[in-house]
Amino acid sequence: MKELEFQEIVQQVEKALEELNIISPQLLREKMLEALAAEENDLAREMLSQVMENYVVAEERHLPLCQDTGMVMAKVEKGEEIRIKGGSLRQALDEAIRRAYKNNYFRKSIMSDPFFGKNTGDNTPGVYFFELEEGDELRIDLLVKGGGCDNISSLGILEPGSKPEEVERFVLRELDTKGGQACPPLIVGVGIGGNAPYALYLASRALSRPLGEANPDPRYRELEEKWREDINRLGIGPQGVGGKTTCLEVRIETYPCHIASFPVGLVCSCHVFRQKTLKW
Amino acid sequence: MKQMEGKKEVILKTPLSVEEIKFLRAGDKVHLNGVIYVARDLTHQRLIEDLEKGKELPFSFSGSVIYYAGPTPARRGEIIGSIGPTTSSRMDKYLEYFLQKGLRATIGKGERREEVKELLEKYGALYLLACGGAAAYLSTFVVEKEVLDYEDLGAQALLRLKVEQFPLLVAYDAQGGDIFKEGKIKYRNLALYNEY
Numbered sequence: 001m002k003e004l005e006f007q008e009i010v011q012q013v014e015k016a017l018e019e020l021n022i023i024s025p026q027l028l029r030e031k032m033l034e035a036l037a038a039e040e041n042d043l044a045r046e047m048l049s050q051v052m053e054n055y056v057v058a059e060e061r062h063l064p065l066c067q068d069t070g071m072v073m074a075k076v077e078k079g080e081e082i083r084i085k086g087g088s089l090r091q092a093l094d095e096a097i098r099r100a101y102k103n104n105y106f107r108k109s110i111m112s113d114p115f116f117g118k119n120t121g122d123n124t125p126g127v128y129f130f131e132l133e134e135g136d137e138l139r140i141d142l143l144v145k146g147g148g149c150d151n152i153s154s155l156g157i158l159e160p161g162s163k164p165e166e167v168e169r170f171v172l173r174e175l176d177t178k179g180g181q182a183c184p185p186l187i188v189g190v191g192i193g194g195n196a197p198y199a200l201y202l203a204s205r206a207l208s209r210p211l212g213e214a215n216p217d218p219r220y221r222e223l224e225e226k227w228r229e230d231i232n233r234l235g236i237g238p239q240g241v242g243g244k245t246t247c248l249e250v251r252i253e254t255y256p257c258h259i260a261s262f263p264v265g266l267v268c269s270c271h272v273f274r275q276k277t278l279k280w
Numbered sequence: 281m282k283q284m285e286g287k288k289e290v291i292l293k294t295p296l297s298v299e300e301i302k303f304l305r306a307g308d309k310v311h312l313n314g315v316i317y318v319a320r321d322l323t324h325q326r327l328i329e330d331l332e333k334g335k336e337l338p339f340s341f342s343g344s345v346i347y348y349a350g351p352t353p354a355r356r357g358e359i360i361g362s363i364g365p366t367t368s369s370r371m372d373k374y375l376e377y378f379l380q381k382g383l384r385a386t387i388g389k390g391e392r393r394e395e396v397k398e399l400l401e402k403y404g405a406l407y408l409l410a411c412g413g414a415a416a417y418l419s420t421f422v423v424e425k426e427v428l429d430y431e432d433l434g435a436q437a438l439l440r441l442k443v444e445q446f447p448l449l450v451a452y453d454a455q456g457g458d459i460f461k462e463g464k465i466k467y468r469n470l471a472l473y474n475e476y
Contacts, residue, residue, distance in 0.1 A: 050411040058416035067352050067362040067415040107352040107435050148367045181367050181390030183412035235468030242463015272413040
């Protein structure tokens with residue numbers, strides 16, 4: 001049995017949360033620069049220029065990229081042969097959020113109860129998905145996104161035997177009406193299969209992967225590319241002002257599904273893509 | 281005023297008059313100067329509750345501008361943390377109440393309900409777009425901050441800000457013009473539209 005210190009996890013997660021809220025990944029900056037070069041709309045270019053300026057100011061002044069520092073999501077893959085010494089994983093994640101959000105003056109946006117609660121004051125708890133795996137490794141994928149893009153999440157209950165084109169139509173219809181509110185250009189997660197709640201989980205899980213990580217299945221890689229191009233033909237553009245860049249990446253995750261159902265989950269991240277993967 | 285690609289670029293100072301905003305069109309660039317008020321979901325609820333109870337507010341709505349936002353806390357010695365716009369459509373239901381009191385412009389992000397455009401025409405007011413997710417950059421245009429009320433709401437407290445050259449676009453003008461609709465029509469691939 002491998003052992004891992006509680007404090008080691010807290011420290012690493014705290015550091016990751018600090019960094020992802022302040023520093024944008026290099027690949028994201030490159031994608032934004034490409035989008036800026038491709039846009040013909042002066043207003044779209046204006047929006048993208050401000051996004052690029054924002055990377056500089058945030059890093060220089062140690063300010064969060066977005067005022068909505070989100071509800072922290074963590075997807076945890078834990079090997080059955082690894083043990084945390086000194087506390088639970090859930091406690092470690094909560095403690096890391098508490099420290100990172102207090103020490104770095106991030107916004108505390110979590111209400112203790114939807115109806116009867118008040119602000120918890122430290123941005124805890126996060127939302128955690130634990131998956132038990134074989135072996136002695138621990139992997140934590142952290143994803144931070146704001147309320148604006150989470151509010152366009154959607155569940156489609158399609159007919160069994162649906163073709164990729166029908167799933168794409170669902171995605172296009174949803175994004176056409178709501179995409180402009182979610183701070184495009186977006187990263188789009190699509191979960192297909194499982195049951196209804198699992199399809200939404202698959203979509204979130206797809207978003208929690210690092211930027212630019214290609215789908216291992218070439219058939220899905222092809223679909224991701226086609227859907228991205230088609231979403232960009234909607235014309236929504238950066239911040240919805242019109243343009244060629246509405247989506248930077250589409251990620252599809254699938255799971256076996258029941259003969260009588262075909263759930264599709266759609267979950268997006270705004271252009272301030274805040275993600276980190278930690279491994280032990 | 282600078283003319284570019286049919287769009288104007290103007291400098292405005294608060295309070296705003298009906299005359300000066302009527303001359304602007306969706307897609308125009310605005311550099312805003314002066315005092316603006318920060319209020320979002322719960323702030324609006326509280327304001328309406330208090331006004332209905334007859335409470336006097338510490339400012340006048342005449343010619344005023346509301347910024348839909350909830351900033352991050354300021355570090356010691358700093359004026360404010362990051363402050364970008366939040367999704368405006370959540371505040372659509374409160375809009376007419378404040379337009380009736382003289383509100384002249386709101387700042388936020390994203391499309392709003394169709395009725396909003398009719399209200400802006402009726403009362404002579406603007407909806408201005410700030411770049412969502414450029415919150416650190418936008419904070420550099422804030423030169424003063426004062427908490428006016430509802431400090432217990434944390435990030436949703438009512439704030440008075442003084443801004444200099446705050447960069448905005450006219451999203452909806454007072455004639456029914458709509459930057460989102462116009463942009464989408466221009467850059468959309470129509471074959472796809474018919475297809476799906």
